[in-house]
Amino acid sequence: MKPQPRAGPGDLVALSPRAARSSLAKLIPYAVGVWPLLASALVCILASSLLELSVPWVMGFLLLDTVVKQARLDELPRVVFLLVAIFLGQKGVGFLQDYFQELANQRLVHRLRCDLFHHLQCLPVRFFDRGRTGELTARVTSDIDSVEGFLPTLVDDVVTDAVLLLGTLYFLFRVQPRLTLYVAPTVLVLAFALILFRPRVKRFARRVRAMIGDLAAMASETLAGVRVVKGFLGEDYEVRRFAAQSLQVLRARVGVVTLRSLCYATVDLGVLLGTIIVVSVAAPKVVAGTFSVGALVAYLGYLGKLYGPAKRLSKVNVSIQKTLAAADRIFEVMDLPPEETARVAAAPVLRPAFPAGVSPQSAPGVLFEQVTFSYGGGRPALKDFTLDVAPGEAVALVGRSGAGKTTVVNLLLRFYAPDSGRILLDGVPLDQIPLGELRGQIGLVSxxxxxxxxxxxxxxxxxxxxxxxxxxxxxxxxxxxxxxxxxxxxxxxxxxxxxxxxxxxxxxxxxxxxxxxxxxPRLLILDEATSHLDSESEHYVQEAFDRVAQGRTVFLIAHRLSTLWNADKIVVIENGTIVQAGRHEELLQSAGIYRRLYRLQQRPGPQSRTAEER
Ligand SMILES: Nc1ncnc2c1ncn2[C@@H]1O[C@H](COP(=O)(O)OP(=O)(O)OP(=O)(O)O)[C@@H](O)[C@H]1O
Ligand SMILES: [Mg+2]
Structure with a gap:
């Protein structure tokens, strides 16, 4: 129940060759994939923006300057009609925009999610040795969910607001070009806020995502091991551990919000500044009669429309940084090389897996040639391991726990590649057989x-x-x-x-x-966990295996040596090397580890096996 040493937040970074291309650049192809929908949404945005920009014009110049000031009430129905038409047009176009946009968004997310899952399936076993399935699940679920905000932000906030901003600027210059220059300081403040807060927000958002991943990992691990937790009365400990992690998420989240509020406040300050300047300059002009009331109303209307998008544009930064933090974690995984390309690169020539003369139905021969392998630096799990298994032969691997038996099987299935030496199936090196073909002819009972x-x-x-x-x-x-x-x-x-x-x-x-x-399968592997089984179950398993093993090349890893008497060859492994090999009777005759193990197991008493095997 002792906690595993946990990796820190976002620790996958250390694993991945961090690609130079940013996550944003990698998201673009996904957006391009849904371009017809996006284009439709854009058309709607343009139409909707135009309609919106016509409102101040109607209110200022038509309603105030024509209807009110020139007392032309006959024009009023036209104004009302225009306002209603603009409203209806905007709603209709808005509906279409939402539809196209959400469809594009969901298609993008769906593709990304499936690509990520597909890539995860293709990663080498070594990647999963870290056992952080909960954290990986969080990437497939919650990080992908965060990317769901990408297109709406981009389309709604960036494109819509950029169009509105440009349109508004155009109208502002048309109404009163000189006055518009006074708006400039606002833009500077907005740019400043953007530059100041951008990296901080991203850093915080990334930390939050990593912590949520850790939280998910912890939850899934604890739930998977619920029997151990309960058996050792670890509930309270797990609850405390979870609460501590959750508290960290809380702090990081509050940190993001605090930062965001600060950013918004700075932006709002800039907006206030701009408005004060404009009003102070324009009001005396209206009093002096150089500027009509309608023009001022239209101008303030456009000013409002200028600040709205400008403010939103600067806030977009926060949501985009949050999305990118999630996208970073997704692409981190997607950038890792899949197992097939990693191996095939080393062996460009693909030869048929079944050389002439050997039919796919016949059992294959297997040859380990001086194979050395270690899981992660450190002491090798297999050292100079050489083993020749003839077609149809049943070879039994025995040895203490941790000797390297499962490792032999892991290499044969190419879950890992040897550090040196090679493994041949029917005389063909494993790395020249396509993975699907190799694993397709092996049956594994792990x-x-x-x-x-x-x-x-x-x-x-x-x-x-x-x-x-x-x-x-x-x-x-x-x-x-x-x-x-x-x-x-x-x-x-x-x-x-x-x-x-x-x-x-x-x-x-x-x-x-x-x-x-x-x-x-042509080759059958049984990695037996007999230590879990009582004698009767073990008998059933053994009998079943003997039956299905007929006519196949067989690797049998067994703990109870009494079941091995009919193996063609018994190989005793100790610290990753073969120390003895031969038939049961031969091995029993020579003094050695096999005889010792066998005698220990023959001795009656509950501790007979555990003493030697644990
Ligand atoms: N995924 C892994 N990552 C790192 N080290 C590993 C990994 N799997 C096994 N090892 C180490 O490699 C050595 C050989 O392990 P292996 O699983 O082959 O033993 P084994 O003979 O199958 O033992 P058992 O009888 O208990 O199943 C052990 O020291 C083990 O700690
Ligand atoms: Mg094992």
Whole structure:
């Protein structure tokens, strides 16, 4: 229950080769992908802005200067009609704009979300060793949600306001060019606020996002390990840990808002300044009669319209920085190289996986040639590992916990690449076989069986989605699983639950064997976690495996040595190297670690295995 040393906020940065291109530049292609919708929205924006800009003109010059000042009441219906028409036109165009814009937005987000998920699926196993699935989930969900604000901000605030701003400036100059020069100081204040606050807001926003990711990671980890938490009475500890993290989110969020308010206040101050200057200069002109009342009203109307967009434009900065902070975290992951390209680059020549003379149905030979590998610097998990497995041979890997047995399998499936040496399948180096082709011919029953939420049938058919119900049942029969599955209230339609909680270890392993067999792999791997199983379950698993292993090349990792007597070759691994190899009887005859392990296990008593294996 002790907490893992946690990585700091946004720690993925250290992993990724930080691309020079900014997140904004990477978002552009996504926006371009929905350009017809965006163009339609833009047309609506132009129309709507024009309509909006005509209001002060109608009010100032038509209503005040014509109808009121020249007492021409006959013009009034025209003014009213114009105002109503402008209003209706604006609403209609606004509706269309919202529709196009939101459709474009959701399509963009959908594409980005799917691309990110696709990329995550393509990343090498090494990436997931850090085990921060909760944090990654936050990137797929909440960070993507934040990007949802990108297009609306861009279209609504940036484009609309830029159009309004330019239009307003045009009208301001038409009404009174000299007066307009007095607006200039405001623009300076706005620019200043932008330059001052921009980097700070982004830094804060990024921190908030990272903290939310950590919070999600913590929640998902604690919930996944709920049995450990409860078993060790860790509820209070977890609640306190969560609250502490949540408190940090609170502080960071308040920090962002404080910064934002400061930024807005600065902007508003600039606006006030500009208005005071204009009013002070214009009022005496109206009194002196050099400026009509209608012109002043129109002018102040336009001034209001100038400040509105200008203020919003400067505030846009905050929301764009927030969006970019989220986009940074998304593209950080998307910039990591996927596993296939990473490997293929090293081996440009692709040769067929099945050289002439070996049919795909026949079992493959496997050769490990002086393979050395370490997970992350440090002590190698495999050292100078050389192993020749003939087609159809069943080889058993044994050794203490941590000896490197699972590592052999990890390399064979190319979850990792060796640091030196090479591995050949049917004489072809693994890195010259396309990943899909390699993994497609290997059936893996891993040490910790993972069952997806969904029915048991779906979990077996995961290996071969086209499998019929009969295929699934046959696979289950072979794997000694049909009996207990049929006995379940809903049979094959029973839910395996999240991570298959309501099945025993042995039952889950047999489902995994059925799943592996369904694809009729040429090479079968069973990484047995026998230490979890009682003798009876172990017997069922063993029997199932013996049956499905027929006619295949087999890697069997077993803890209970008594089950290995029929393996063609037993390989004893110690600290990543092979210390003994041979058949059961041969190994028993020579003094060595195998005989010692075997005798220990033969000895009756509950502590017989744990003493040697833990
Ligand atoms: N993902 C990983 N990242 C870093 N080190 C790892 C990783 N997986 C295994 N190791 C280390 O590599 C060594 C070999 O591990 P491996 O899983 O191959 O042992 P094993 O023989 O399968 O043990 P067990 O019988 O307990 O399953 C161990 O020292 C382990 O700590
Ligand atoms: Mg293992």
């Amino acid at each position: 040490q910790d069986v993972f069952l997806f939420s969904g029915t048991i049938r779906d979990n077996i058919a995961y290996a071969l989605p086209t499998a019929t119900d009969e295929d699934v049942v046959e696979a289950a029969r072979r794997a000694n699983a049909h009996g207990f599955i049929s006995a379940l209230p809903q049979g094959y339609a029973s839910s395996a639950g999240e991570r298959g909680v309501q099945l025993s270890g042995g039952q889950r392993q047999r489902i995994a064997i059925a799943r592996a067999w369904l694809r009729r």
